[in-house]
Amino acid sequence: MPRKFVPVLLASVLGGAALAASPTDWPNYGNDDGGARFSPLTQITPANVGKLKVAWTFHLNQAPATLAPPRPGQPRRLPYSTATPIEINGVLYFPSPYGRVIALNAESGKEIWAYDLPKGDQPPFRGVSYWPGDRSHGARIVFGTINGFLIALDAKTGERIPNFGDDGLVDLKTPEIMNGLPQGGYGVTAPGSIYKNLIILGSRLQESPTQGPWGDVRAFDIVTGKLVWTFHTVPRPGEPFHDTWDGSSWEKRSGVNVWNLMTVDKQRGIAYLPVGAPTLDRYGGDHKGDNLFSDSVVAVNAATGKYLWHFQVTHHDIWDWDMDTAPVLLDVKQNGKTIPALAAMNKNALLFILNRVTGKPIYRVDEVKVPVSTEASEFPSPTQPVPSKPQQLARNSISADEIADVTPELKAFCQKLVADRNLRFGARFDPISSDRPMIHFPSSEGGPEWGGGGFDPKLGLFVINTNNRGAVEQLVKNADGTWRFTGGSFNDPATRMMCQPPPWGELWAVNVNTGDVTWHVPLGITDTAPAGKQNTGRVSNGGPIMTASGLTFIAGTDDARFRAFDTKTGKEIWTWKLDYSGHATPITYRGKNGKQYVVLIATGGSYLGSPSGGDSVLAFALP
Numbered sequence: 001m002p003r004k005f006v007p008v009l010l011a012s013v014l015g016g017a018a019l020a021a022s023p024t025d026w027p028n029y030g031n032d033d034g035g036a037r038f039s040p041l042t043q044i045t046p047a048n049v050g051k052l053k054v055a056w057t058f059h060l061n062q063a064p065a066t067l068a069p070p071r072p073g074q075p076r077r078l079p080y081s082t083a084t085p086i087e088i089n090g091v092l093y094f095p096s097p098y099g100r101v102i103a104l105n106a107e108s109g110k111e112i113w114a115y116d117l118p119k120g121d122q123p124p125f126r127g128v129s130y131w132p133g134d135r136s137h138g139a140r141i142v143f144g145t146i147n148g149f150l151i152a153l154d155a156k157t158g159e160r161i162p163n164f165g166d167d168g169l170v171d172l173k174t175p176e177i178m179n180g181l182p183q184g185g186y187g188v189t190a191p192g193s194i195y196k197n198l199i200i201l202g203s204r205l206q207e208s209p210t211q212g213p214w215g216d217v218r219a220f221d222i223v224t225g226k227l228v229w230t231f232h233t234v235p236r237p238g239e240p241f242h243d244t245w246d247g248s249s250w251e252k253r254s255g256v257n258v259w260n261l262m263t264v265d266k267q268r269g270i271a272y273l274p275v276g277a278p279t280l281d282r283y284g285g286d287h288k289g290d291n292l293f294s295d296s297v298v299a300v301n302a303a304t305g306k307y308l309w310h311f312q313v314t315h316h317d318i319w320d321w322d323m324d325t326a327p328v329l330l331d332v333k334q335n336g337k338t339i340p341a342l343a344a345m346n347k348n349a350l351l352f353i354l355n356r357v358t359g360k361p362i363y364r365v366d367e368v369k370v371p372v373s374t375e376a377s378e379f380p381s382p383t384q385p386v387p388s389k390p391q392q393l394a395r396n397s398i399s400a401d402e403i404a405d406v407t408p409e410l411k412a413f414c415q416k417l418v419a420d421r422n423l424r425f426g427a428r429f430d431p432i433s434s435d436r437p438m439i440h441f442p443s444s445e446g447g448p449e450w451g452g453g454g455f456d457p458k459l460g461l462f463v464i465n466t467n468n469r470g471a472v473e474q475l476v477k478n479a480d481g482t483w484r485f486t487g488g489s490f491n492d493p494a495t496r497m498m499c500q501p502p503p504w505g506e507l508w509a510v511n512v513n514t515g516d517v518t519w520h521v522p523l524g525i526t527d528t529a530p531a532g533k534q535n536t537g538r539v540s541n542g543g544p545i546m547t548a549s550g551l552t553f554i555a556g557t558d559d560a561r562f563r564a565f566d567t568k569t570g571k572e573i574w575t576w577k578l579d580y581s582g583h584a585t586p587i588t589y590r591g592k593n594g595k596q597y598v599v600l601i602a603t604g605g606s607y608l609g610s611p612s613g614g615d616s617v618l619a620f621a622l623p
Contacts, residue, residue, distance in 0.1 A: 020132050024590035026087045029127045029191050030454070031545070031587070034329025034342075035263040037454030039588045042549040043596035048622060049551060049564045049574045055597060055621040056109035060096045080583070080605030080612040082541060084127045087589040092599065093130065093141050093155070094617070095123030101141065103158060107591040109619060113158030122146040126261070126450075126584075127191040129199060130155065131222045140164075142199050142222055144188025148173040150201070150220060165225030172201070176230075177214050179252050184212035190450075193262040193271060195302040197222050200271055202258030208484065210279045210286065215257025217273050219305060229305030233257060233275050233293050240307070246288035253287065255279035256294045260450045261326035264302055265340075265356060271302040272342060272356070274323030281320040281444075282432060283475060283483040285377035290315045295322050297344040297352075299359060309359035313346040315381035318373075318431055320444035321348040325452030330462065332362055333513050341512065343455070343462050349394030349447035351462070352387050353512055363515045364388040370429035375475065384429055389515025393508050394447045395468040396428045398439055398490075398500050406497060406526070406533050413492045414499035423472060432485065434475040439490050441500075443471030445608075451543030451556060451585050456567050461509045463552055463567065465523055467539045468504050495528060496558070496609055503537035505557060507544070509570060519570035524557035539608050541583040555582030555600050558610040562586070562600055562620075580604030580614025597621050 021027035023040050030037050044052065060081065079097035086093050091112060092104040101123050103112040117123060128143040139155035150170040152161040160168025173186050185206035192199040198219045206212045217231045233256045235242040242250065255278040263272045275293045278284070284291070295314035300307055314321045325345050332339040332353065342356040353362045367383035386392075403418070405411045417423070418439075426432075426440040446469035453464030470490035477483055491498045498504045503522040511518050524538025540556035547553075552565040560581045564574035582602035590596050598620045605612020 021088045025089065026587040026589045027130055028086055028194065029084050029261055029585070030263065030326065030328070033193070033264045033266050035261065035326045035452070036328055036330060036457070037543070037545040037585070038456055038547070039545065040548045041588055041590055041596050042547065043590070044547065044551060044598070044622060045549040046551060046566050046573055051622050052574060052576070052598070052620045053623060055619045057619070058104055058109040058111070058617040060603070060615040060617065061098055078603070078605065078612045078615060080603040081601050082125050082584045082606060083601050084585045085587055085599055085601065085617070086127065086130055087587060087599070088130055090592050093128055094601065095125070095128055095143065097122065097603070099123070101128060101143065101153065101158070104617070106589065106597065107593055107595070109617065115153055115158045117145060117151075120147065121149065124191060125189045129191045129194055131194055131197075131199070134197070137223055140222060142192065144172065144192065144201055146187040146189065148186045148188070150199075150225065152222065152225065164223070170220065170225040172203070177216060179211075179213050181212055181252065184254065186213045189259060190261050193264050194222070195264050195266065195269070195271060198228055198302070200262060200264075200302065202260070202262065202273070204259045205254050205257050206279065207281070208279055209482075210254060211252040212254030212279065215255055215276070217258050217305070231273070231298070231300055231305040231307070235292065241292040244290040244292040249287035253278055255281065256291070260324055261452070263327050263329055265329055268357065269302050270299050270308065270356070272327040273298040273300065274326055274344070276322040276324070277317040277320055280483060280485075281322070282318055282473065282485040283378065284316050284318045285375065285379065285483070288316075288379050290381060291317070295346065297323060297327050297342070297354070299356070311344065311352065311354055311359050313344060313350065313352060313385060314348065315384060318378070318380060319348070319440070321346050324450050325448050328453055328455055328462065329356060330455040330512055331457065333460065343453065343512070345448050345453065345464065347442060347444055347447040349392050349442055349466050350387060351390055351393060351510060352385070353515065361387065371427060371431065373431040374433045374435060375431070378431060380431055390510045390517050393464065394442045394466045395470075395500065396441050397426065398441055398470060399425055402500055404497065404499055404501050406502065406529050406536065410492055410495065410497050410499070417499065421472070432473045432475055434477060437472050437474040439470050439472055441470045442467065443469050443489070445469050445471070445489070445539075449541045451541055454544050454546050455512070456546045458548060459568055460511055460513045461518060461567060462512050463507065463509050463544050463546060465505065465507050465540045465543060465554060465556055468500065468506070468537070469498065469539055470500060497526060497529070505537035505540050507554065507565065507570065509567070521570045521572070523554070524559045524561065527559065541606050541608055542585045545586055545588060547588060553586050553588070553598055555584065555586060555602065557581065558608045560604070560610065562602075576620070578602045579616070580612070581606070581610040583608060583610070595621050
């Protein structure tokens, strides 16, 4: 049963059964259903943002004495969070890495209730979803879990809804989805998208072996928990595009899943699904063809799941360059007309701006001839789509004369790494191979990470953070004839400095009305670099948010900073040193007291390499 903490303020904070969000709230991960991450609030401005201070702090770990102490000489490693809270009518809701979903008073940070998941399970890494209720049902917090359940809670009390599924639980691991492999990995790591009385869910699947659960996208009734529709991300026999899978390679094929956030055009009733790569995502000789709907943004009828259109950003993916960011809905203004559009971006840092009704590119996309593979059994696509605008928003190659010289020691380490391992310098779209390890950019942890971007409709700017992060990878053939790959970052792990010249991380702004880059700046500093060379940019996770006053807030970087930029110019105008990095996307909202808050979860400890140990939810406000 959940633990509940119900202060006197509960009734006034939570109100009645139906709790509709206001424009000054932040009701889902991207604020609006289209994921623009834009707030109309203007209390915090470029002129006064320098006065921001911590208004309150909430600690996620309420029982620190129960955790094992670190080993002697080792840093403390605690569970870490990449979650973004949501805020509705004065209440914050978010998942905790300690197996809980929590509701806080949004003005004071005081706990209202906490729901403890069944032992051994965890809520999704990145957030939960809110349904405002209807005339017969109160507001609900709905989320999938790491172990593959769907849970609905009463937003007022934190108690499970007894008539939702089986006592508030729906088992997502049905025989149909598990594909005859009941031990396969299946769970949920991102918030689902809400459309009317439906929650639309993706899934997190195994990276290997190649056979496993299906990556199908499903919609469930929020009132009853019953399955309403299923979209096959790998088309079955007789379905359109099934022929993009050679022979029987589609059978029991895992991956091709939506592991991150989706977006919805509620006005048109369209859901946009960013679909990932097939397993194995570095070798495709066992599944020849373009392999739809992998690495595609797919538009479906949000009420029925019926296919509308798709756009594939990587054909026959052998680099893990899948759709890791949520499509952002925006409007493009050209020649006196407004075009409903979306921004679709993959790990390759290619930004495709598409008409969101038709799926057609607004700026020309060329099918560019790409290198062939040296592996006789691999048949890459002969071409890959590359937009004419904007430019690629991350480094896409490196040459031998571009080794970083931030310090003499870094240059010596990287040159020795290249020589000792006889590394090959890969060109753009160059496949990895078994004969020699290759350095390629951007790696699967380069380009934009899952945090994605946002859109300022006043300025027409799409803003996103990207990583210039390379990888050293090589294919390996197993004794049984299957393939795997070995890999690692192209950096010095001791100093966490990259082997290519800075910037190592950047923040970009693209004018969607022209397709041109308006500005890009390094994002983050390397504290250990020599004076005068610290403005290197750093790898980041999480994404930006924007406000109508012209501010862009972003944390994400592994240098433990929270920053504000002038959205129009890209100038950094506020920086707050955190105890631990905030590998998450912040939010902003106006409290019932009239004050604007900016909230971030900062725990450090993501795979980017920063140490964990923090467990704080931080709220910032003007004095």
